[in-house]
Amino acid sequence: xxxxxxxxxxxxxxxxxPDGGDLVSxxxxxxxxxxxxxxxxxIEAPSPEIARQMEPMRKAVxxxxxxxxxxxxxxxxxxxxxxxxKPEAPSLKVGGHPKPQQEKMNPPGVxxxxxxxxxxxxxxxxxVASNLAVALARAGKKVGxxxxxxxxxxxxxxxxxxxxxxSPDGKTIIPLQAHGVTLMSIGFxxxxxxxxxxxxxxxxxxxxxxxxQVEWGEQDVLIIDLPPGTGDVQLSLGQKSELTGGIVVxxxxxxxxxxxxxxxxxxxxxxxxxxxxIENMSMYVCPECGHEAHIFGHGGASAEAEKLGLPLLAxxxxxxxxxxxxxxxxxxxxxxxxMSRAYAQLADRLVKGGLV
Numbered sequence: 001x002x003x004x005x006x007x008x009x010x011x012x013x014x015x016x017x018p019d020g021g022d023l024v025s026x027x028x029x030x031x032x033x034x035x036x037x038x039x040x041x042x043i044e045a046p047s048p049e050i051a052r053q054m055e056p057m058r059k060a061v062x063x064x065x066x067x068x069x070x071x072x073x074x075x076x077x078x079x080x081x082x083x084x085x086k087p088e089a090p091s092l093k094v095g096g097h098p099k100p101q102q103e104k105m106n107p108p109g110v111x112x113x114x115x116x117x118x119x120x121x122x123x124x125x126x127x128v129a130s131n132l133a134v135a136l137a138r139a140g141k142k143v144g145x146x147x148x149x150x151x152x153x154x155x156x157x158x159x160x161x162x163x164x165x166x167s168p169d170g171k172t173i174i175p176l177q178a179h180g181v182t183l184m185s186i187g188f189x190x191x192x193x194x195x196x197x198x199x200x201x202x203x204x205x206x207x208x209x210x211x212x213q214v215e216w217g218e219q220d221v222l223i224i225d226l227p228p229g230t231g232d233v234q235l236s237l238g239q240k241s242e243l244t245g246g247i248v249v250x251x252x253x254x255x256x257x258x259x260x261x262x263x264x265x266x267x268x269x270x271x272x273x274x275x276x277x278i279e280n281m282s283m284y285v286c287p288e289c290g291h292e293a294h295i296f297g298h299g300g301a302s303a304e305a306e307k308l309g310l311p312l313l314a315x316x317x318x319x320x321x322x323x324x325x326x327x328x329x330x331x332x333x334x335x336x337x338x339m340s341r342a343y344a345q346l347a348d349r350l351v352k353g354g355l356v
Contacts, residue, residue: 005032008041009024012065037070037072038074039071040076045079062075104242105237109219110222115246118228119261123228124316126147127158129224146210148224150198161329165184178329182216184210186206203233211241245355247278248263248264250300252294261304264310278346279316283315314345321339
């Protein structure tokens with residue numbers, strides 16, 4: 001039996017490999033056994049791909065060994081090394097219950113935090129937040145933008161960013177960059193059409209992560225794009241963060257102002273200073289004749305600001321360029337048109353007021 005096994009090995013050593021050596025010298029023969037003339041062994045290739053290429057050789061080896069004196073039958077199997085698994089990047093889970101912490105949720109290195117809110121959706125709050133962030137960055141400030149509208153994140157689209165943030169250790173989150181602004185949004189972590197169906201505690205866990213686990217670095221200001229209304233996110237930020245102030249965005253019509261008053265009251269209840277109101281969609285200026293049309297009414301936010309003793313920070317018209325720029329991922333504040341200048345003036349007002 002030993003002599004037959006040696007004969008088999010000698011025959012196998014005659015099969016040269018294309019990249020040098022032979023089946024024996026390259027140590028590719030496994031489980032060689034001989035039992036009453038029945039020969040069995042395994043050829044182990046370096047990889048599954050090479051194993052597939054070696055099937056003709058397996059048949060040739062089987063035939064060659066069968067010709068040896070004393071061999072009654074031959075069974076040759078072909079297998080491969082399992083590819084060594086590369087270590088996977090740490091998995092970052094977003095959401096879940098917030099972790100207990102004694103300190104305020106104030107990211108280190110961030111000098112001020114300004115929350116942009118609205119009493120209702122559809123008034124252009126996220127558009128204002130994105131363009132204000134870009135305008136401040138163009139004014140030379142280091143700016144971060146946190147999309148805290150977890151159920152309806154829109155900043156990824158407005159900044160034209162779809163990449164997933166990196167996490168070197170499964171805990172720290174490396175934010176993304178676009179148009180001079182440091183960005184974080186739950187929208188970066190999920191497909192664009194994936195709904196976030198979370199209860200309050202999971203929202204709070206995600207908010208805590210995006211504030212405290214993101215490497216924001218040194219920032220003059222962090223603009224926080226709040227969800228519409230006065231819910232869990234507003235409550236947690238107001239109670240657990242030291243916000244520099246809040247800005248409320250509204251359109252001029254009465255129904256929007258009713259909800260804007262609630263947003264103002266929420267900031268007041270949470271002891272967050274209100275920096276002022278912004279009247280969005282204030283008017284429509286015909287590009288052909290220059291006629292002004294007040295589609296949503298006129299002066300509602302201005303009157304409300306005067307009544308409450310608050311600054312009216314800006315009156316922004318309905319503008320096609322603003323919509324097109326936001327949908328294309330390049331906020332209108334990046335340009336040099338009328339709307340870009342309007343946002344530059346808004347940024348300048350905040351800077352000169354010492355808020356940024």
